[in-house]
Amino acid sequence: MEERNYEQRREKLLELLESRRLKSLQNELEDMNEFDIAEFLTELGEEDKQKMAMVFRLLSKGQGAEVFAELDAPEQQEIIGSITDKELGYIIEEMYVDDAVDMMEELPANIVKRVMRTATPETRALINQYLKYPENSAGSIMTAEFVDLKKYMNVRESIARIRRVGEDKETIYVCYVTNAHRRLEGVVTVKDLLLHDDEAAIEDIMDRNVIFVRTTDDRSEAAERISDYDLLAIPVVDREDRLVGIVTVDDVIDVLEEETTEDFDLMSGVSPSDTPYSRAGVLELWKRRIPWLMFLMLSATFTSMIITRFEDALAKTAVLTGFIPMLMGTGGNSGSQSSTAVIRSLSIGDTEPGDILRVVWKEIRVAVLCGLALAVVNFFKMMLIDRFLLGNDGVTALVALTVSVTLVFVVIFAKAVGCTLPMAAEKIGIDPAVMASPLISTITDAVSLLIYFALATVMLHI
Amino acid sequence: MEERNYEQRREKLLELLESRRLKSLQNELEDMNEFDIAEFLTELGEEDKQKMAMVFRLLSKGQGAEVFAELDAPEQQEIIGSITDKELGYIIEEMYVDDAVDMMEELPANIVKRVMRTATPETRALINQYLKYPENSAGSIMTAEFVDLKKYMNVRESIARIRRVGEDKETIYVCYVTNAHRRLEGVVTVKDLLLHDDEAAIEDIMDRNVIFVRTTDDRSEAAERISDYDLLAIPVVDREDRLVGIVTVDDVIDVLEEETTEDFDLMSGVSPSDTPYSRAGVLELWKRRIPWLMFLMLSATFTSMIITRFEDALAKTAVLTGFIPMLMGTGGNSGSQSSTAVIRSLSIGDTEPGDILRVVWKEIRVAVLCGLALAVVNFFKMMLIDRFLLGNDGVTALVALTVSVTLVFVVIFAKAVGCTLPMAAEKIGIDPAVMASPLISTITDAVSLLIYFALATVMLHI
Numbered sequence: 001m002e003e004r005n006y007e008q009r010r011e012k013l014l015e016l017l018e019s020r021r022l023k024s025l026q027n028e029l030e031d032m033n034e035f036d037i038a039e040f041l042t043e044l045g046e047e048d049k050q051k052m053a054m055v056f057r058l059l060s061k062g063q064g065a066e067v068f069a070e071l072d073a074p075e076q077q078e079i080i081g082s083i084t085d086k087e088l089g090y091i092i093e094e095m096y097v098d099d100a101v102d103m104m105e106e107l108p109a110n111i112v113k114r115v116m117r118t119a120t121p122e123t124r125a126l127i128n129q130y131l132k133y134p135e136n137s138a139g140s141i142m143t144a145e146f147v148d149l150k151k152y153m154n155v156r157e158s159i160a161r162i163r164r165v166g167e168d169k170e171t172i173y174v175c176y177v178t179n180a181h182r183r184l185e186g187v188v189t190v191k192d193l194l195l196h197d198d199e200a201a202i203e204d205i206m207d208r209n210v211i212f213v214r215t216t217d218d219r220s221e222a223a224e225r226i227s228d229y230d231l232l233a234i235p236v237v238d239r240e241d242r243l244v245g246i247v248t249v250d251d252v253i254d255v256l257e258e259e260t261t262e263d264f265d266l267m268s269g270v271s272p273s274d275t276p277y278s279r280a281g282v283l284e285l286w287k288r289r290i291p292w293l294m295f296l297m298l299s300a301t302f303t304s305m306i307i308t309r310f311e312d313a314l315a316k317t318a319v320l321t322g323f324i325p326m327l328m329g330t331g332g333n334s335g336s337q338s339s340t341a342v343i344r345s346l347s348i349g350d351t352e353p354g355d356i357l358r359v360v361w362k363e364i365r366v367a368v369l370c371g372l373a374l375a376v377v378n379f380f381k382m383m384l385i386d387r388f389l390l391g392n393d394g395v396t397a398l399v400a401l402t403v404s405v406t407l408v409f410v411v412i413f414a415k416a417v418g419c420t421l422p423m424a425a426e427k428i429g430i431d432p433a434v435m436a437s438p439l440i441s442t443i444t445d446a447v448s449l450l451i452y453f454a455l456a457t458v459m460l461h462i
Numbered sequence: 463m464e465e466r467n468y469e470q471r472r473e474k475l476l477e478l479l480e481s482r483r484l485k486s487l488q489n490e491l492e493d494m495n496e497f498d499i500a501e502f503l504t505e506l507g508e509e510d511k512q513k514m515a516m517v518f519r520l521l522s523k524g525q526g527a528e529v530f531a532e533l534d535a536p537e538q539q540e541i542i543g544s545i546t547d548k549e550l551g552y553i554i555e556e557m558y559v560d561d562a563v564d565m566m567e568e569l570p571a572n573i574v575k576r577v578m579r580t581a582t583p584e585t586r587a588l589i590n591q592y593l594k595y596p597e598n599s600a601g602s603i604m605t606a607e608f609v610d611l612k613k614y615m616n617v618r619e620s621i622a623r624i625r626r627v628g629e630d631k632e633t634i635y636v637c638y639v640t641n642a643h644r645r646l647e648g649v650v651t652v653k654d655l656l657l658h659d660d661e662a663a664i665e666d667i668m669d670r671n672v673i674f675v676r677t678t679d680d681r682s683e684a685a686e687r688i689s690d691y692d693l694l695a696i697p698v699v700d701r702e703d704r705l706v707g708i709v710t711v712d713d714v715i716d717v718l719e720e721e722t723t724e725d726f727d728l729m730s731g732v733s734p735s736d737t738p739y740s741r742a743g744v745l746e747l748w749k750r751r752i753p754w755l756m757f758l759m760l761s762a763t764f765t766s767m768i769i770t771r772f773e774d775a776l777a778k779t780a781v782l783t784g785f786i787p788m789l790m791g792t793g794g795n796s797g798s799q800s801s802t803a804v805i806r807s808l809s810i811g812d813t814e815p816g817d818i819l820r821v822v823w824k825e826i827r828v829a830v831l832c833g834l835a836l837a838v839v840n841f842f843k844m845m846l847i848d849r850f851l852l853g854n855d856g857v858t859a860l861v862a863l864t865v866s867v868t869l870v871f872v873v874i875f876a877k878a879v880g881c882t883l884p885m886a887a888e889k890i891g892i893d894p895a896v897m898a899s900p901l902i903s904t905i906t907d908a909v910s911l912l913i914y915f916a917l918a919t920v921m922l923h924i
Contacts, residue, residue, distance in 0.1 A: 033671060035691050163656050172653050173635050173694075190652055191634050194625050209495060227719070229497050230712040232635075232694065249711050250692040253718065257689070260722050261806055268802035268899070269795055277807035278817070282824060286831040289799050293873075296795055297836055300788035301847060307784040308854055315777050322769040325790060325907050326762035332794070333731055333758055333900045337751050340730035344723055345739035355740070362744060369748040374759055385763060392770055411755075437730070437899055438795045445787050 006036050013040060017055065026058045034063065038070035045075050053082035061087075065094035072279070073106035080111055089118035096170050097123070098143040098251065101130040138222045139215030141255060142236040142245030147175040151185060151203040155193050158202055162190070171248050174233045177206050182242040184210060184235055212237055215244060220259050223252040224349060263347060267340070267436035269296065296438055302446045310453045313462040319394030320456060323403045327452055330407060331414040331444035334370060336437035338363050338418030343432045346422060353427040359419050367415035371408035379404040402459045406452045413451070414444040468498050475502060479517065488520045496525065500532035507537050515544035523549075527556035534741065535568035542573055551580035558632050559585070560605040560713060563592040568736075600684045601677030603717060604698040604707030609637040613647060613665040617655050620664055624652070633710050636695045639668050644704040646672060646697055674699055677706060682721050685714040686811060725809060729802070729898035731758065754900060761904045768911045775915070775924040781856030782918055785865045788840075789914055792869060793876040793906035796832060798899035800825050800880030805894045808884060815889040821881050829877035833870035841866040864921045868914045875913070876906040 009032070016025040029037060037059070045052035056079050059067060068076060068091050080088060092100055092115060104112050104127060116124055126144055133139030147169050149158050158175065166172040175193075177186040186206030196205050212235045213222045226234050226249055233248045262272040269292030275284065307314070307324075314321050342359060345351040351359060382400035386392045418440050422432035456462050471494070478487040491499060499521070507514035518541050521529060530538060530553050542550060554562055554577060566574050566589060578586055588606055595601030609631050611620050620637065628634040637655075639648040648668030658667050674697045675684045688696050688711055698707045724734040731754030737746065769776070769786075776783050804821060807813040813821060844862035848854045880902050884894035918924050 031671065033673070033691065159656065166653060166657060172656065190656075191628060194621065194634065194652075195628060209493065211495070227712075227715045229495065232711075249694075249715075250689075253689045253711075253715065256715065256718060257810055261810070264802050264806045268799045270799050270803065276810075276812045277803050278812045282827045282831065285803075285824070285828045286835075289796075289828065290832055290835055293792060293795055293799070293832055293836060294839060297788060297792050297840060297869075298843060300791050301843070303787040303791075304784040304848065305852065307787070308781075308852075311780045311783070314783060315780050318773045318777050319770070321773070321776060321783055322766040324786065325765035325769070325911070326759060328787060328790070329762050329765075329904060329907060330755060330759050332903065333755055334751075336899065337730045337732050337755075340726050341732065341739050341747075344726045348719060348723070348738075350738045350740045362747070365744045366747045366751065369744065370752055370755055373748075373752055374755060377756060378759060381760060381763070386766065390767065390770075407759075437798065441794065442791060445791060449787070 006039070009036070010040060010043075017044075017051070022058060025055070029055075029059060030063070034066040034070050037063075037067045038075075041067065041071065042075055045078065049078045050082075053079055057083065061090055062094065065091045069095050069099045069103075073103065074279075076103055077107055077111055080107075080115065085114070085118045088115065089120075092119045093123055096143050096145055097126050097130060098141055098170075101127055101140070104131065133215055136219050137215060138213045138217045138219050138236050138247060139245070141219050141222070141251055142215070142247050143170045143251075144245045145170045146233070146235075146243075146246040147172055148243065149175045149177050149188065149202055151177050151179075151201070151206065153202045154198065155196050155200045155202070155205070156198040158188070158193055162193075171233050171246070174231070174246075176235050176243055176246070177202055178243050184212065184237055184241065184243040186210060187235070189232075210235060213247070214238070219247075219255050222247045223255045223259070226252045227256070228349075259347075263343065263433040266431060266433035267343065269293065269436075269438040292438060296442050299442045300445070303449055306446060306449045306453070310462075313453070313456070317394070317399075317456070317460060317462050319392065319399055320402075320452070320460075320462070322392075324449070324452070327403070327406055327410055327448045328441075328445045330374065331410040331448045332437065332441035334367065334411045335414035335418035335440040335444050338367075338415040339422050339436050339440050342419045342422045343436060346426050346432050351423075353423055356420070356423045356427070359423060360416060363415045363419040364412060367412040368408075370415070371411035374411060375404035375407045378407055398460060402456050403452075405459070406448070406455050409451045409455075410444065410448045413447055414440070417443055417447075468501070471498070472502060472505075479506075479513070484520060487517070491517075491521060492525070496528040496532050499525070499529045500537075503529065503533065504537055507540065511540050512544075515541055519545070523552055524556065527553045531557050531561040531565075535565065536741070538565055539569055539573055542569075542577065547576070547580045550577065551582075554581045555585055558605045558607055559588050559592060560603055560632075562589055563602070566593065595677055598681050599677060600675045600679045600681050600698050600709060601707070603681050603684070603713055604677070604709050605632045605713075606707050607632045608695070608697075608705075608708040609634050610705065611637045611639050611650065611664055613639050613641075613663070613668065615664045616660065617658050617662045617664070617667070618660040620650070620655055624655075633695050633708070636693070636708075638697050638705055638708070639664055640705050646674065646699055646703065646705040648672060649697070651694075672697060675709070676700070681709075681717050684709045685717045685721070688714045689718070690811075721809075725805065725895040728893060728895035729805065731755065731898075731900040758900055758904050762907070764908045765911055768908060768915070772915045772924075775918070779856070779861075779918070779922060779924050781854065781861055782864075782914070782922075782924070784854075786911070786914070789865070789868055789872055789910045790903075790907045792836065793872040793910040794899065794903035796829065796873045797876035797880035797902040797906050800829075800877040801884055801898050801902050804881045804884045805898060808888050808894050813885075815885055818882070818885045818889070821885060822878060825877045825881040826874060829874040830870075832877070833873035836873060837866035837869045840869055860922060864918050865914075867921070868910070868917050871913045871917075872906065872910045875909055876902070879905055879909075 013028060041052050041056060044055060145168055147162055147165060162172050173190045175188050176184060179185050186208045187210045188202055188206040192205050211225050211229050215236055215238050222234050233246045235243055236245045236247060238244050265272040271288040273288060379400050382395050387395040421435035425432045425435045475490060503514050503518060607630055609624055609627060624634050635652045637650050638646060641647050648670045649672045650664055650668040654667050673687050673691050677698055677700050684696050695708045695710045697705055698709060700706050727734040733750040735750055841862050844857050849857040883897035887894040887897045
């Protein structure tokens with residue numbers, strides 16, 4: 001057993017490369033797995049693209065194809081530019097169709113053309129078929145490399161078929177039983193096959209209760225079912241119930257990570273993108289961030305208007321101004337606690353939009369408890385710290401009471417809005433992650449001020 | 463092929479239950495998968511715990527054990543209370559050890575005792591061994607049910623062994639080759655076995671370059687490697703390199719979801735918990751949310767102090783107060799965009815703590831672009847909307863300029879802090895998700911005010 005000592009290995013590889021001992025470098029690479037090699041190439045490419053392409057060409061054909069599939073689009077593009085059409089053709093044929101399709105979606109048009117030209121007609125047809133499925137659909141992430149069996153086969157014949165066709169399949173462990181019209185009839189795992197007699201009929205051991213998705217379903221649907229039912233792969237059927245592909249568990253992990261990143265983006269007011277942060281350029285980040293910042297900045301016009309409306313009152317009772325940031329901050333934080341909890345709960349299927357009343361009722365009770373606790377602590381804090389310790393004479397018991405009572409209402413309002421907006425969004429088909437902290441803060445900011453001034457008018461007669 | 467029509471099925475089940483046609487109900491349940499049955503039982507349990515336990519007892523022994531593993535702790539506890547020690551013993555033996563351990567960690571002590579009493583000594587030893595591993599370690603989520611092979615076996619013998627022992631194993635598709643001291647020597651997949659001749663020696667076809675984790679590694683380490691290397695399972699070795707368990711890909715999906723939920727909790731200022739939102743009670747939610755709210759509310763004392771310090775100036779130039787919320791809001795949003803991006807990037811391994819300088823430099827450039835764009839738009843918005851449209855004469859060109867220049871500095875400061883704090887946290891071993899929007903908003907709130915008043919003093923001579 002070898003340690004996963006990529007760091008040490010890296011030094012050695014760089015040394016061999018430096019001293020041009022390419023034969024030794026080649027031997028060293030042969031022992032490594034494709035993921036680490038891809039990482040090494042990416043690092044090389046950051047300094048010298050040509051050196052990266054040169055090292056890539058040291059790899060054996062098979063290993064090269066595997067490493068290629070692990071690389072990101074910019075490196076793939078560089079390597080495509082440095083190899084012959086024949087080499088490229090080999091790589092494309094070796095790649096799983098879903099990986100090839102992912103790549104095509106990222107590459108510039110002229111390179112896509114060259115890739116398509118070097119592919120065999122069958123591969124080209126497959127890739128084309130995939131590219132037609134809507135973005136983020138199950139169809140767009142499926143692979144056609146699965147093992148299909150017929151129900152009249154027995155275990156021995158099935159294993160023989162797996163041995164014959166299994167080499168190129170993305171998974172052989174789950175096999176799908178189809179009829180003459182390619183309709184899906186059942187599923188049988190290699191475990192089932194191995195645990196039954198050679199003569200047992202597939203018909204008798206297959207599971208007819210197949211969990212599947214349709215090509216047009218959202219890819220997160222496939223991810224959710226694989227995760228719920230602990231599957232290694234899920235079959236994808238078209239509108240006529242014909243089996244057209246499968247989605248495997250490793251792809252699902254990627255989907256879950258991408259969907260989560262998308263949620264994080266949306267929730268912080270950033271347009272989502274597939275480009276990872278480390279690769280996104282300054283201009284790209286700017287473009288993804290400025291729209292929400294701009295919108296939220298302009299929305300704050302309402303808070304300015306409210307404050308302007310109460311300008312004279314504030315000038316007279318100046319002490320009130322000092323607590324505006326605390327009230328708005330606490331409102332924003334209370335709201336984002338609720339919205340984040342609800343958004344996450346919706347996204348993992350723990351809460352359904354139909355639960356809205358139950359959720360709002362729960363949040364209001366939590367809000368009352370939070371609001372009261374904060375109000376009590378705030379009252380004593382204002383009297384002890386602001387009044388006595390800091391000597392701010394404007395902070396009377398009545399002012400402290402006004403701020404504390406405002407807190408209770410602000411927290412209740414913030415939490416109610418924080419849970420309602422995401423649930424309502426989900427109900428009408430908008431991604432609930434859009435209804436996150438930034439938007440909710442902006443709404444609670446304005447409402448907090450209104451509550452504050454209304455209470456101050458009543459309690460302090462400002 | 464049947465549709466996944468759980469909703470329709472549910473009606474039928476409820477009807478059969480209502481009319482006490484228990485035999486038909488039993489037949490119906492027999493056809494369903496354990497996940498759907500668990501969902502049905504959970505729904506039943508919400509209304510009537512006893513009814514749920516009664517339906518559970520209709521299940522066959524094997525199915526019952528599978529369904530039991532899918533249930534959450536409260537339902538498991540209820541069912542444990544309604545079955546005999548013998549039935550309980552059977553369920554525990556049938557459960558994978560990792561599922562049993564998960565359950566034990568949630569159950570009250572007296573029930574754990576009863577469970578342990580009904581388990582066989584071997585199972586008890588295994589569970590005990592697992593419970594010793596630190597929370598969230600790879601050891602705590604591994605299962606001992608794997609297939610081990612010896613390198614002197616050939617393919618035929620290996621397949622025979624899998625057929626003999628495979629039934630109870632969590633995965634049979636990846637087998638581990640160990641020596642006489644239980645040290646891990648290699649890994650061989652069922653695919654390798656099926657694609658080689660019956661007489662091929664394991665020694666020749668096994669992969670010696672095994673990706674593994676240690677029992678004490680964080681469970682997210684196991685998840686990351688399974689995801690990076692597209693594995694179905696990863697072996698877990700102890701300090702002496704002995705193979706003690708495996709972590710399978712389905713467990714990893716759960717780990718990833720839990721870790722993400724934890725990040726969402728931390729990032730919204732909520733103490734993380736394993737209880738899903740829908741199950742968390744009002745008091746529990748209050749306890750998880752109030753500490754950060756309280757801390758952040760008290761931290762806002764600084765903003766009050768700053769405003770109080772400039773109270774007289776504000777009273778004279780009252781128009782300035784109206785833009786405080788906008789400045790603080792924009793600062794908070796800018797900061798949380800950066801902190802969220804960096805936290806996510808760190809958590810998926812896209813960025814390393816060592817990249818800190820590169821990240822800060824990138825964020826500052828993005829911030830300058832964002833700040834300038836916001837400042838220009840804000841200047842014209844203030845002149846056109848606030849001054850002319852709303853007739854606020856206090857908004858002079860110089861005031862608009864002061865606010866706009868402040869915006870630039872606030873955005874730069876917020877984004878710099880937003881990216882630096884999470885990276886620094888990761889470096890010193892604190893979860894970067896703690897350094898998220900709420901904390902960063904509180905810091906930028908105070909600093910925004912200082913920048914604002916400093917610039918106003920210089921530019922407007924307040």
